[in-house]
Amino acid sequence: GDVAVLVPAAGAGVRLGPGRPKALRLLAGEPLLVHAVRRLAAAASVHTIVVAAPAAEVAGVRELLAPVAPVIVVPGGAERQASVAAALAAVPAGPTIILVHDAARALTPPELVESVAAAVRDGRAAVIPVLPVVDTIKEVDADEVVLGTVDRAALRAVQTPQGFRRSVLTAAHAAAGDPLTDDAGLVEKQGVAVSCVPGSEYALKITRPFDLALAEHLLAADG
Ligand code: C5P
Known part of the structure; x- marks a missing residue:
């Protein structure tokens, strides 16, 4: 394999409601992180x-993942970007493609992981999985009054894993300023072209209680 995957899993998950850090919340009896790493x-x-x-969970996460797959576990940072930077610094020599998931x-x-990696291997510097936007999107002011309708045909919802030539991601993080919520955003700031590949409905981000319930149903239906 020529791919290293960085998994930022240090967030609190406030939008899921009170409880454990988000990556350790249970889905069908197992932490989200276990499901993600297994795939x-x-x-x-x-x-x-x-x-x-x-x-505070580094030792526990090491124990949790040991039976799932060989993984390196490092402490994350206060922002997602800092967590990704910490993981990137721990990648050994070898992999030439870095995914952030x-x-x-x-x-x-796993098929989406392979399709993003394959697009980088084919020569793209940065690759993101995307889905079309299905809802009509409005821009609003501070009083929730509509300013206008955005042309949805030109919009994409972005997922992970996002894939990068290793040198491109390393340079983007070295130059990073204000924290962004995605790594392709850092690479865009460097003037590097970011290419899209088709995403997957199954790659939904489990953010709110509804997403967790939906994910439980998907697992129950598909095994
Ligand atoms: O909060 P949000 O859903 O945007 O977080 C996206 C991912 O980034 C999650 O997997 C979360 O655990 C991770 N994260 C992190 N370190 C932080 C904040 C978020 O690794 N400080």
Whole structure:
């Protein structure tokens, strides 16, 4: 395998309601992070997985993942971007393709991991999985009064794993300023072209209680 996957899993998950850090919330009896890592490890190109865990949970996460797949676990940071940077610093020599994948996208199929990696291998510097936007999108002011309708045909909803030539992601993080919520955003700021590949409905980000309920149903239906 020529791929290392960084898994930022250090977030609190406030939008899911009170409880454990989000990556450790249970889905069908197992933490989201276990579901995510199991699917990453099932992708044939994946050589190394580095997880950024909540600082207080590093030892516990190591124990949790040991039976699932060989992983490197490091403490994450205060922002997602800092967690990704910490994981990136722990990647050994070897992998030439780096994927960044949110633990919260716990049901992402190994096929999507492979398709993003393949697009980078084909020569693209940066690759993101996307879905079309299905809802009509309005821009509003501070009083929730509509300013206008955005042309939905030109919009895409972005998922993970996001894939990068290793040198491109390393340079983007070295130059990073204000924290962004996605790594392709850092690469765009460097003037690097970011290409899209088709995403997967199963790669939904488990953010709110409804998403967790939906994910439970998907697992029950598909096994
Ligand atoms: O909060 P949000 O859903 O945007 O988080 C996306 C991903 O980034 C999650 O997997 C979360 O665990 C991770 N994260 C992190 N370190 C932080 C904040 C978020 O690794 N400080």
